[in-house]
Amino acid sequence: xxxxEDKDFYIQKELSxxxxxxxxxxxxxxxxxxxxxxxxxxxxxxYDIVEYEMKSYYNPTKINMASFANMxxxxxxxxxxxxENDNYFPNPMWGEKLRDTALTLPDENLFFKRLKEALHExxxxx
Amino acid sequence: xxxxEDKDFYIQKELSxxxxxxxxxxxxxxxxxxxxxxxxxxxxxxYDIVEYEMKSYYNPTKINMASFANMxxxxxxxxxxxxENDNYFPNPMWGEKLRDTALTLPDENLFFKRLKEALHExxxxx
Numbered sequence: 001x002x003x004x005e006d007k008d009f010y011i012q013k014e015l016s017x018x019x020x021x022x023x024x025x026x027x028x029x030x031x032x033x034x035x036x037x038x039x040x041x042x043x044x045x046x047y048d049i050v051e052y053e054m055k056s057y058y059n060p061t062k063i064n065m066a067s068f069a070n071m072x073x074x075x076x077x078x079x080x081x082x083x084e085n086d087n088y089f090p091n092p093m094w095g096e097k098l099r100d101t102a103l104t105l106p107d108e109n110l111f112f113k114r115l116k117e118a119l120h121e122x123x124x125x126x
Numbered sequence: 127x128x129x130x131e132d133k134d135f136y137i138q139k140e141l142s143x144x145x146x147x148x149x150x151x152x153x154x155x156x157x158x159x160x161x162x163x164x165x166x167x168x169x170x171x172x173y174d175i176v177e178y179e180m181k182s183y184y185n186p187t188k189i190n191m192a193s194f195a196n197m198x199x200x201x202x203x204x205x206x207x208x209x210e211n212d213n214y215f216p217n218p219m220w221g222e223k224l225r226d227t228a229l230t231l232p233d234e235n236l237f238f239k240r241l242k243e244a245l246h247e248x249x250x251x252x
């Protein structure tokens with residue numbers, strides 16, 4: 001599910017127990033270092049906004065981020081809000097599952113709305 | 127083992143089958159977004175250099191990067207050179223081990239030397 005899109009990037013929701021987004025560039029690149037410098041800087045600005053909005057909306061124990069793309073070499077950034085009682089904490093989401101808990105989280109639609117507003121504001125100031 | 131150090135950052139080697147470095151800020155921060163903006167930009171520049179040098183020295187199948195710090199909330203960046211025949215590929219290094227292979231890699235000391243030179247050159251141009 002795409003929750004945000006502009007001319008350079010789109011953001012997808014990953015189905016998971018936790019808030020988990022993936023930031024893609026529209027143009028595909030294999031590695032971060034293959035992106036033009038300006039776009040790379042912009043990606044980190046988009047990342048900063050996603051991290052900030054996730055942190056302020058969900059108040060997670062920790063933010064996790066990662067970029068692998070080993071199966072399909074098309075670089076993208078995972079941003080995850082982790083909670084000390086989520087199913088894998090403190091393991092990475094790719095590690096061993098440690099428990100089976102039901103997390104009670106606020107409405108994700110309001111989060112997506114706030115994130116979109118923050119990204120639109122960022123772009124309108126550029 | 128610390129393979130590089132300057133006034134803002136240090137880089138540690140992680141013991142692993144694959145080339146794996148961890149970039150730390152000297153000042154501890156919980157999240158990337160807690161870092162002063164200037165230092166964050168500098169971190170991504172250091173990351174770019176580490177990625178570039180790893181890629182050109184080892185010619186890996188894919189670069190992986192991640193930031194978790196769930197056990198000890200002190201943000202740092204993992205940079206890993208992945209090979210299609212390494213023990214976990216295409217899984218992340220935190221995922222299920224898939225095989226037991228011996229990788230033949232070039233001398234890491236020459237890589238550390240080249241990385242240090244590239245970082246020193248970057249700093250001398252600032």
